[in-house]
Amino acid sequence: MPRVEFQNIAKQYGRVTVLDELNLSVEDGEFLVLLGPSGCGKTTLLNLLAGLIEVTAGKISIDGNEVTNLDPKDRGLAMVFQSYALYPTKTVRGNLKFGLSAQKLDRAEIDRRVDWAAKLLQIEPLLDRKPSQLSGGQRQRVAIGRALVKNVGVFLFDEPLSNLDAKLRTEMRLEIKRLHDELRHTIVYVTHDQVEAMTMATKIAVMDGGVIQQVGTPDEIYETPANLFVAQFIGSPSMNMLRAKVARDGERLLANLEDASASIDISGHPFAQPPKDGDQIVVGLRPEHGLVDASDLPASLELPVQYAEKTGSDATLFLKTGSKPFAVRIEPSQAANYQTGAAVRVGFATEKFNIFDAQSGRRI
Amino acid sequence: MTDILPLSPNQKAFKEYPKKPAKIKGSSIAILIFLTMCALFIAVPLYVMIVTSIKHMDQIRLGEIFSLPTQVTFEPWWKAWNEVCSGVQCEGVKVGFFNSLAILFPSLILSIGLSMVTGYALALWNVKWAGTFLFILFTAAFVPFQIIMIPLIILSGIIKVYGTIWGVAIVHAVLAMPLLTLIFRNYYKDIPNEIMSAALMDSGSFWRIFFEIVLPMSGNILIVVLILQITSIWNDFIIGLYFGGIGTKPMTVILANSVITSRGEISYNVDMAAALLTAIPPLVIYFVLGKFFVQGITAGAIKG
Ligand SMILES: Nc1ncnc2c1ncn2[C@@H]1O[C@H](COP(=O)(O)OP(=O)(O)OP(=O)(O)O)[C@@H](O)[C@H]1O
Numbered sequence: 001m002p003r004v005e006f007q008n009i010a011k012q013y014g015r016v017t018v019l020d021e022l023n024l025s026v027e028d029g030e031f032l033v034l035l036g037p038s039g040c041g042k043t044t045l046l047n048l049l050a051g052l053i054e055v056t057a058g059k060i061s062i063d064g065n066e067v068t069n070l071d072p073k074d075r076g077l078a079m080v081f082q083s084y085a086l087y088p089t090k091t092v093r094g095n096l097k098f099g100l101s102a103q104k105l106d107r108a109e110i111d112r113r114v115d116w117a118a119k120l121l122q123i124e125p126l127l128d129r130k131p132s133q134l135s136g137g138q139r140q141r142v143a144i145g146r147a148l149v150k151n152v153g154v155f156l157f158d159e160p161l162s163n164l165d166a167k168l169r170t171e172m173r174l175e176i177k178r179l180h181d182e183l184r185h186t187i188v189y190v191t192h193d194q195v196e197a198m199t200m201a202t203k204i205a206v207m208d209g210g211v212i213q214q215v216g217t218p219d220e221i222y223e224t225p226a227n228l229f230v231a232q233f234i235g236s237p238s239m240n241m242l243r244a245k246v247a248r249d250g251e252r253l254l255a256n257l258e259d260a261s262a263s264i265d266i267s268g269h270p271f272a273q274p275p276k277d278g279d280q281i282v283v284g285l286r287p288e289h290g291l292v293d294a295s296d297l298p299a300s301l302e303l304p305v306q307y308a309e310k311t312g313s314d315a316t317l318f319l320k321t322g323s324k325p326f327a328v329r330i331e332p333s334q335a336a337n338y339q340t341g342a343a344v345r346v347g348f349a350t351e352k353f354n355i356f357d358a359q360s361g362r363r364i
Numbered sequence: 365m366t367d368i369l370p371l372s373p374n375q376k377a378f379k380e381y382p383k384k385p386a387k388i389k390g391s392s393i394a395i396l397i398f399l400t401m402c403a404l405f406i407a408v409p410l411y412v413m414i415v416t417s418i419k420h421m422d423q424i425r426l427g428e429i430f431s432l433p434t435q436v437t438f439e440p441w442w443k444a445w446n447e448v449c450s451g452v453q454c455e456g457v458k459v460g461f462f463n464s465l466a467i468l469f470p471s472l473i474l475s476i477g478l479s480m481v482t483g484y485a486l487a488l489w490n491v492k493w494a495g496t497f498l499f500i501l502f503t504a505a506f507v508p509f510q511i512i513m514i515p516l517i518i519l520s521g522i523i524k525v526y527g528t529i530w531g532v533a534i535v536h537a538v539l540a541m542p543l544l545t546l547i548f549r550n551y552y553k554d555i556p557n558e559i560m561s562a563a564l565m566d567s568g569s570f571w572r573i574f575f576e577i578v579l580p581m582s583g584n585i586l587i588v589v590l591i592l593q594i595t596s597i598w599n600d601f602i603i604g605l606y607f608g609g610i611g612t613k614p615m616t617v618i619l620a621n622s623v624i625t626s627r628g629e630i631s632y633n634v635d636m637a638a639a640l641l642t643a644i645p646p647l648v649i650y651f652v653l654g655k656f657f658v659q660g661i662t663a664g665a666i667k668g
């Protein structure tokens with residue numbers, strides 16, 4: 001299966017620069033998710049790869065061959081669109097067959113592939129229907145089928161699940177994942193849904209404002225976000241961010257928190273380069289890394305309860321700090337025990353901290 | 365693997381609910397009166413034409429144009445179809461009918477085909493200078509025919525189609541192109557971007573996408589344009605008069621000639637019958653396709 005590479009890609013619309021100096025590579029058989037907020041240029045990047053829009057500068061190569069100036073049909077790609085983009089006047093079978101029209105294949109081979117895809121996606125009973133006679137999930141499946149029959153190495157998905165309801169989305173997520181495990185295509189998948197990204201990807205590229213902020217496995221992205229944007233974008237409830245000033249106390253490094261007017265010991269943090277006395281930093285703490293009423297941990301905070309929130313299997317306690325509430329994950333059964341206003345002590349293991357430079361926003 | 369959704373939704377038994385009483389408002393009465401007047405404006409002359417065409421000349425001479433025929437006769441219709449003279453030729457308007465048919469089909473195919481493909485290219489493909497081209501086309505739609513008539517006659521003489529059916533068809537196509545291209549372009553603009561993107565990745569061929577994807581989605585607009593074109597080509601007089609040769613004069617021209625060249629007493633009944641005969645084909649088209657016309661104008665490319 002092919003490898004996809006973007007080199008120094010720039011894309012401008014008139015005087016508006018959407019992407020600039022972008023470099024990214026997708027390895028063989030990898031499931032890369034492009035994740036980012038709306039308008040950050042994900043679709044643009046995908047369409048550039050597909051050849052549906054032209055790059056302003058830079059090179060795109062697939063499997064070592066430069067494809068920057070090739071027609072979409074000659075790039076050896078298949079794409080699944082957000083709106084499915086099924087041909088409304090063709091039957092499901094016709095849609096699948098049209099997917100093969102650029103390839104010169106004989107009848108038997110076409111039928112064989114259509115049958116194979118229909119079977120794989122369980123759309124055999126639907127082959128003679130028109131798209132308007134299908135449900136959303138079925139249409140989605142046909143759209144995937146139309147891409148599958150092409151038998152190419154690289155698949156592109158542009159927010160394929162965003163038009164489905166929550167239950168169907170979970171099902172289709174598993175199904176796409178299963179297809180990838182089975183067929184091992186190289187996949188570039190665009191979404192702004194972090195759950196999709198975390199569950200499906202083998203690698204995630206987080207984008208913001210046309211710039212790739214971090215590329216890494218879901219765990220890397222989640223555990224060691226490269227900067228403040230990634231840290232805040234990934235995770236729900238999002239990471240607690242506390243502004244602080246570094247103070248050196250003999251051997252120990254202390255972070256004097258501004259909002260909570262407390263100081264915590266950050267000596268145990270595996271710094272890439274330790275901050276100096278007086279540096280402004282941001283300490284990021286994931287809600288699930290806090291332990292309520294665990295005073296034996298080296299870093300702890302005492303804060304008043306604002307409210308508790310239960311979402312079925314999870315519960316989150318929101319504590320009052322100066323600006324934004326501070327979220328801590330708790331046992332759902334405990335949620336009722338916390339009264340508004342009561343002070344709670346939250347402890348943290350130092351190695352779980354994410355510490356960022358307040359100025360550059362980068363992880364230190 | 366997930367299970368497929370049920371193939372047919374559960375149907376509920378049909379329940380009869382009381383109908384809401386219809387309300388007539390002041391504004392709808394006004395609209396009704398207005399529409400009735402409009403209808404009468406068309407219907408009264410039509411009535412006169414029809415009754416006159418089945419009266420004997422004796423009754424017509426009395427000058428009571430609104431009276432019903434005392435004795436119904438279809439002879440004027442027969443005469444109009446078979447015997448009426450256009451210049452020296454006395455073979456009725458049927459000659460013109462067949463000429464008109466012979467002009468209609470090539471003109472339709474040429475004018476619709478040309479503007480359809482142009483509209484498709486302008487709407488869905490990256491055509492350089494598409495905006496400028498559209499603007500020129502749009503401007504051309506307002507150029508009066510009389511201004512370009514003489515140059516067109518010379519041009520069609522040069523390409524050796526002057527006086528033939530193809531000459532007439534080409535002029536029809538050229539004149540209809542601005543409006544029809546705009547109509548098709550605007551219709552195709554509604555085709556979602558992603559469908560076109562998918563087609564570009566699947567096939568990438570201009571003609572294949574046109575014939576397999578775009579043409580089948582054009583049903584609605586095709587009906588609209590067909591009705592527009594059939595009516596305008598059939599009712600055309602001036603192009604047929606100037607560009608048609610001796611044997612290719614359309615029905616309208618034959619009709620006009622026959623009315624002018626009546627000898628002696630003017631046989632109003634035959635003239636009326638001939639006029640009605642000429643008007644029938646577009647009327648039939650309206651009756652048959654009129655329902656789709658409204659549908660087609662309001663519907664987009666998607667759905668249907
Ligand atoms: N044809 C265009 N002309 C000008 N600007 C454009 C054009 N297409 C996209 N843009 C701009 O490029 C930026 C990136 O757009 P893009 O569609 O790639 O976003 P996205 O990340 O896919 O967002 P979403 O999640 O909402 O789909 C946006 O700011 C958009 O306004």
Ligand SMILES: [Mg+2]
Binds near residue numbers: 042043044
């Ligand atoms: Mg997008």
